[in-house]
Amino acid sequence: MKGRRAPGLSAVAERAGVSVSLVSRILTGDATLRVRDDTRQRVIQAAEELKYVPHVSARALRLAKAGAIGLVVQDVSNPIHAEIIRGAQLATAAHGQVLLLADSPELASNAQAFDRLIGEGRIDGLLWQSSGLDFDDELASRAAGHLPTILVNNRPRAGVPGIRLADEEAAALAVEHLIELGHRDIGFVGGRAVTDISVRRLAGFREAMDRHGLPIRPEWIIAQEWDAAAGHAAMTSLLACPRLPTAVFVANVVVAVGALAAAREHGVGVPGDLSMIAVHDAWFVEHGAPPLTTVLLPLRELGRRAVELVLGDDLDGPEGGHLITDPPPRLVVRGSTGRP
Amino acid sequence: MKGRRAPGLSAVAERAGVSVSLVSRILTGDATLRVRDDTRQRVIQAAEELKYVPHVSARALRLAKAGAIGLVVQDVSNPIHAEIIRGAQLATAAHGQVLLLADSPELASNAQAFDRLIGEGRIDGLLWQSSGLDFDDELASRAAGHLPTILVNNRPRAGVPGIRLADEEAAALAVEHLIELGHRDIGFVGGRAVTDISVRRLAGFREAMDRHGLPIRPEWIIAQEWDAAAGHAAMTSLLACPRLPTAVFVANVVVAVGALAAAREHGVGVPGDLSMIAVHDAWFVEHGAPPLTTVLLPLRELGRRAVELVLGDDLDGPEGGHLITDPPPRLVVRGSTGRP
DNA sequence: CTGGGTCGTGAAAACGTTATACCAACAGAA
DNA sequence: TTCTGTTGGTATAACGTTTTCACGACCCAG
Numbered sequence: 001m002k003g004r005r006a007p008g009l010s011a012v013a014e015r016a017g018v019s020v021s022l023v024s025r026i027l028t029g030d031a032t033l034r035v036r037d038d039t040r041q042r043v044i045q046a047a048e049e050l051k052y053v054p055h056v057s058a059r060a061l062r063l064a065k066a067g068a069i070g071l072v073v074q075d076v077s078n079p080i081h082a083e084i085i086r087g088a089q090l091a092t093a094a095h096g097q098v099l100l101l102a103d104s105p106e107l108a109s110n111a112q113a114f115d116r117l118i119g120e121g122r123i124d125g126l127l128w129q130s131s132g133l134d135f136d137d138e139l140a141s142r143a144a145g146h147l148p149t150i151l152v153n154n155r156p157r158a159g160v161p162g163i164r165l166a167d168e169e170a171a172a173l174a175v176e177h178l179i180e181l182g183h184r185d186i187g188f189v190g191g192r193a194v195t196d197i198s199v200r201r202l203a204g205f206r207e208a209m210d211r212h213g214l215p216i217r218p219e220w221i222i223a224q225e226w227d228a229a230a231g232h233a234a235m236t237s238l239l240a241c242p243r244l245p246t247a248v249f250v251a252n253v254v255v256a257v258g259a260l261a262a263a264r265e266h267g268v269g270v271p272g273d274l275s276m277i278a279v280h281d282a283w284f285v286e287h288g289a290p291p292l293t294t295v296l297l298p299l300r301e302l303g304r305r306a307v308e309l310v311l312g313d314d315l316d317g318p319e320g321g322h323l324i325t326d327p328p329p330r331l332v333v334r335g336s337t338g339r340p
Numbered sequence: 341m342k343g344r345r346a347p348g349l350s351a352v353a354e355r356a357g358v359s360v361s362l363v364s365r366i367l368t369g370d371a372t373l374r375v376r377d378d379t380r381q382r383v384i385q386a387a388e389e390l391k392y393v394p395h396v397s398a399r400a401l402r403l404a405k406a407g408a409i410g411l412v413v414q415d416v417s418n419p420i421h422a423e424i425i426r427g428a429q430l431a432t433a434a435h436g437q438v439l440l441l442a443d444s445p446e447l448a449s450n451a452q453a454f455d456r457l458i459g460e461g462r463i464d465g466l467l468w469q470s471s472g473l474d475f476d477d478e479l480a481s482r483a484a485g486h487l488p489t490i491l492v493n494n495r496p497r498a499g500v501p502g503i504r505l506a507d508e509e510a511a512a513l514a515v516e517h518l519i520e521l522g523h524r525d526i527g528f529v530g531g532r533a534v535t536d537i538s539v540r541r542l543a544g545f546r547e548a549m550d551r552h553g554l555p556i557r558p559e560w561i562i563a564q565e566w567d568a569a570a571g572h573a574a575m576t577s578l579l580a581c582p583r584l585p586t587a588v589f590v591a592n593v594v595v596a597v598g599a600l601a602a603a604r605e606h607g608v609g610v611p612g613d614l615s616m617i618a619v620h621d622a623w624f625v626e627h628g629a630p631p632l633t634t635v636l637l638p639l640r641e642l643g644r645r646a647v648e649l650v651l652g653d654d655l656d657g658p659e660g661g662h663l664i665t666d667p668p669p670r671l672v673v674r675g676s677t678g679r680p
Numbered sequence: 681c682t683g684g685g686t687c688g689t690g691a692a693a694a695c696g697t698t699a700t701a702c703c704a705a706c707a708g709a710a
Numbered sequence: 711t712t713c714t715g716t717t718g719g720t721a722t723a724a725c726g727t728t729t730t731c732a733c734g735a736c737c738c739a740g
Contacts, residue, residue, distance in 0.1 A: 006459060006461070006486075008725090008726055008727085009726065009727065009728095010726080018689075018690085019689065019690045019691075020690090020691095020726090020727085020728095021689080021690065021691080021692090021728080021729080021730095022688090022689060022690075024726095024727065024728060024729085025728085025729085028727095028728080030728095030729090033688090033689095034686090034687055034688060034689095035687090035688065035689080036687090036688065036689095039688080039689085051455070051459070053455060053456055053459035053460050054460060054726085054727075055401070055460060055461050055725085055726050055727070056397075056456075056460040056461055056462045057396075057397040057398075057400035057401040057406065057461055057462075057725085057726080057727090058397075058401050058695090058725070058726035058727040058728090059726080059727055059728080060397035060695095060727090061395070061397040061398050061401055061694095061695045061696065061697085061725090061726080061727070062694075062695050062726080062727045062728050062729085063695085063727080063728070064695075066397065068440075068462075071441075076416075076422045076425050076426050076429070077419055077422035077423060077426065077622075077623065079417055079419070082416045082417035082422065083417060085416050085441070086416050086417065086443075089416070089441060089442070089443060089446070090446070093442075093446055093450070093453060096453075096456075098440055098442070098457070098462065099440065099441050099442070100408075100438055100439065100440055100441070101425070101429060101439050101440070101441045102429070102433075102438070102439070103426075103429060106429070106430070106433055110433070113433060113436075115391070115393060116393055116396075116436075117438070119346060119391070119393035120393050120394060120395060120396040121346070121395050121396055121397055121696095122396045122397075122408075122438065227623070228623055228624065228627050232627065254623075257624055257627045258627050260627070261626075261627035261628075261629070261631075264629055282417075283417065283567070283568055283594075284568065284597055284624060286601075287568050287572065287597045287598050287600070287601035288601075288629075289601070289604055289628075289629035291601075348695090348696055348697085349696065349697065349698095350696080358719080358720090359719075359720050359721080360696090360697085360720090360721095361698080361699085361719090361720065361721075361722090362718090362719065362720075364696095364697065364698060364699090365698085365699090365719095368697095368698080370698095370699095373718090373719090374716090374717060374718060374719085375717095375718060375719070376717085376718065376719090379718080379719085394696085394697075395695085395696050395697070397695085397696080397697090398695070398696035398697040398698090398725090399696080399697055399698080400697090400725095401695090401696080401697070401725045401726065401727085402696080402697045402698050402699085402724080402725050403697080403698070403725085404725075461726095
């Protein structure tokens with residue numbers, strides 16, 4: 001599995017017949033360096049012949065820069081998070097950096113591991129995909145004391161900068177679609193109620209309803225958790241209401257999967273008896289029964305921008321934090337919405 | 341965002357009034373060291389007061405050990421891969437290591453990034469979640485030349501060790517279930533045909549059919565890709581056969597989502613007209629229409645073991661590679677299978 | 681032919697660890 | 711007293727980079 005030791009700068013220098021420092025300056029592209037062109041070529045060729053690759057720990061030690069950024073997410077198997085990860089990964093790669101993955105429950109349960117992660121100089125910045133769990137703020141702000149840190153998919157919070165999507169607009173867009181179809185009785189199924197995302201999507205929902213002069217019934221507003229099981233439970237309790245809405249806005253497509261199942265189990269036809277629209281798009285929605293109408297938000301872009309802000313140490317955005325408006329939320333009409 | 345520089349060994353040494361080397365030896369738990377107990381306490385206390393955290397690059401440089409392992413996956417948003425990632429993450433964390441995430445298409449398209457990743461000493465080992473794409477073998481075996489490398493979810497291949505699940509047994513278990521229900525005409529929908537997993541599941545399928553003396557119809561064997569769209573296409577072409585099976589085994593639950601949708605679109609009732617069973621379990625299957633009957637395989641354990649093998653540099657397993665048999669494949673009966 | 685300014689390159693220190701070798705002090709034995 | 715061994719440490723040299731500074735050679739002006 002192993003060959004001999006990897007060649008270092010000194011091996012290249014020896015082969016090219018020059019000093020170590022010269023090799024370093026040539027290979028890193030030092031602009032202030034004046035060197036004869038044939039020497040430069042000799043060095044470059046020697047490096048190629050030896051397949052020289054700089055040793056990252058040595059460089060990191062010298063530069064006090066790790067060349068890596070960390071991404072903390074609550075749950076990798078959530079497809080929404082997966083898209084963010086993907087975006088972050090592409091961005092780090094594009095900047096010659098590398099992505100470290102950790103998960104927040106694990107870090108919360110192991111304080112020492114957390115202190116190491118943020119203190120040992122392994123990463124230059126941290127993306128915190130916040131969960132809304134209780135340890136969340138505490139850890140994130142502790143991290144921010146050591147590293148450029150940004151809350152992904154959140155407003156700034158506890159003194160930590162944040163970046164978010166156009167959640168209000170997305171929710172409004174969804175509601176407009178329902179209204180346009182003729183719905184007036186519209187319910188809301190959210191995620192974990194304390195999370196910023198759920199709050200913002202509810203705000204967008206309210207705003208759109210108000211703007212069209214439609215009443216909001218408190219018993220049609222349910223927010224529990226961000227997973228499918230919660231969606232199932234939420235829809236079940238919604239369907240227990242004496243009077244039912246003709247359409248429901250679901251704050252997240254994962255939650256919608258559970259909600260859809262619950263509706264089906266209760267014999268409520270979608271979109272016949274109840275229209276449903278959800279935020280985010282994912283690989284599975286078009287194969288649903290029925291395929292879900294959704295509002296597409298640029299999750300990948302979210303991951304990408306977060307990385308760039310952290311790398312550029314350009315964290316303090318406008319009031320309310322950084323906001324991704326391009327591309328704007330887009331309505332993807334499929335089979336789960338129709339006339340009341 | 342930043343405080344002052346992180347304290348180093350020398351800061352701790354100064355505060356405790358001892359030498360740097362003593363601090364190092366105490367803090368790393370050098371067994372050959374003889375030291376007075378009060379000195380030891382003084383050092384430990386000083387380290388705590390300063391919140392000393394060892395600088396990982398310096399340590400990596402000195403020890404020629406990075407303290408990280410890399411995980412290359414083809415697509416993060418595949419829920420199957422997500423489970424493997426999760427297992428790998430838990431295992432690395434448990435060993436005080438850290439997990440680096442990369443994706444194979446990206447690495448394939450950027451040869452320099454790949455050479456860096458495996459050459460720059462950033463990781464001590466590599467987990468390669470192979471994709472069956474054309475670049476796959478090439479890259480994996482190149483990696484294996486630099487680092488302890490293991491193919492996850494694969495037999496050994498191209499000289500690279502591998503670890504896999506009990507795919508044959510899982511397939512057989514699924515087929516047995518169908519046979520027990522009374523099915524005799526059973527089809528097979530695989531994944532990308534060249535991948536080891538698809539091959540092995542097909543082998544398990546054939547073996548179980550043979551054992552029960554059931555004929556296998558070539559036109560009922562379809563293998564295309566590992567995603568839902570491919571499942572949709574496969575099922576569509578299966579349903580075009582003049583004579584249809586009464587049940588179908590699908591090699592992967594993601595593929596099954598597409599297959600299920602295709603059946604629905606063609607008015608084929610599941611399980612009324614066609615029973616369906618798939619390999620792996622994921623969060624969305626129980627909310628399907630109908631909820632899928634599956635065979636559960638220990639994906640997380642796969643990730644965990646792979647990490648441990650790489651860390652222990654214990655790669656060359658038995659003929660055919662390492663095989664995870666514990667826990668064994670388990671049948672999870674839901675609503676997609678029934679009597680013919 | 682002396683002096684200052686480039687041009688091209690090399691020497692050396694530093695980053696924070698760990699490992700090896702060594703040493704001072706003291707005890708007990710001869 | 712001198713020798714030997716143990717106890718409790720310290721000094722130092724790496725690991726592979728990057729960066730600062732210095733230096734020899736050459737050129738041109740005075």
